[in-house]
Amino acid sequence: MTRYQLLAALDAAGVSLFVRDGELRYQPKELMTPRLYAALKEHKTGILTMPHCRACGQLPLRTRESQVSGVCLRCLSDSEYTAAVKAMGARRRAERDDNHVDDRAEA
Numbered sequence: 293m294t295r296y297q298l299l300a301a302l303d304a305a306g307v308s309l310f311v312r313d314g315e316l317r318y319q320p321k322e323l324m325t326p327r328l329y330a331a332l333k334e335h336k337t338g339i340l341t342m343p344h345c346r347a348c349g350q351l352p353l354r355t356r357e358s359q360v361s362g363v364c365l366r367c368l369s370d371s372e373y374t375a376a377v378k379a380m381g382a383r384r385r386a387e388r389d390d391n392h393v394d395d396r397a398e399a
């Protein structure tokens with residue numbers, strides 16, 4: 293599996309990645325499977341080059357706002373978080389218009 297498939301698989305399994313003291317860590321331990329662990333070992337170097345939250349180490353930084361600020365959404369200040377959520381909502385609406393996807397039921 294590719295690095296991005298692995299990140300998606302870890303996400304689906306409920307395993308979070310973070311960097312502490314330059315080391316790649318994960319939690320919670322009990323949700324890690326041998327298959328995911330083997331893939332994580334294989335991709336460790338590549339994953340460590342990805343941007344992570346400079347406050348808590350969370351990886352990857354998923355939103356454009358957190359990539360720009362260098363911290364994850366949880367570590368943004370209240371005002372930054374509010375601005376980020378607004379920007380994401382606006383972007384989602386713009387993308388929806390671009391793609392002509394009708395998801396009014398969710399609104």
Ligand SMILES: [Zn+2]
Nearest residue numbers: 345348364367
């Ligand atoms: Zn963080």
